[in-house]
Amino acid sequence: MYKIRYIGDPVLRRATKAIDTFDKSLETTIHNMIVTMHREEGIGLAAPQVGYSLKLCVVDISSIEEEEEPRAFINPEIIDSWGEDILEEGCLSIPDVRDDVSRPEGIRLKYFDENGQPREESFDGWMARVLQHEIDHLNGVLFVDYLPPFKRRIWQQKGLLPEKF
Ligand SMILES: [Zn+2]
Structure with missing residues (x-):
């Protein structure tokens, strides 16, 4: 089981390395990430969030869309995108x-x-949304980076977002 790294931890901003060995140790990492994501009640988890600077994320949106199951994505790369959607x-x-x-x-x-x-x-719908959020993590990007300054201030005034992140 892994510990979650929180905003302000430099590992969340570090560049990640592509995975080139598909072995037992990768399988174990994926398994532990899925267990950690479920324990934390998340629908996605990227390797930097548990301290690994690797291009790896796991997604499980079965709490939103029943037919889905936990999946791992290694060295994911978005090659095309379309449309626009605003989601929380x-x-x-x-x-x-x-x-x-x-x-x-x-x-x-x-x-x-x-x-x-x-x-x-x-992918579309929630799967596309979660994947884009997780792939951002692999590039050191956090979703709060997209918030306009006035919204950041509100979260900062609530003490939920650091002054610098
Ligand atoms: Zn995240």
Whole structure:
């Protein structure tokens, strides 16, 4: 089980490394990330959020869309996107802050599955939303970076967002 890293921890801003070895240790990391995400009641978790600077994230939106199950995305890369959607986001690394973020509503994603197979797939709805949020983590970006200054101030005045982040 992993500990969650919170906003202000430099690992959340660090560059991540592509994964090139698909072995037992990767499988264990993925398993532990899924267990951690479930324990924290999150719908997505990126490796930097548990201290690993790796291009890896897990997503499980089954609490929103029943037919989905936990999935891992390795070296994910958005190659196309379309539309626009405003949805409220939160982040396990930024407890109690939730706010609207505008992002494309659909994405085309290139990634590797846990067996090292290259895959290409399109996503929309919540799956696209969570994937974009998690892929941002792999690039050191947090959803609060998108908030306009007046909204940041509100969260900062509530003491839920640091002055500098
Ligand atoms: Zn997050």
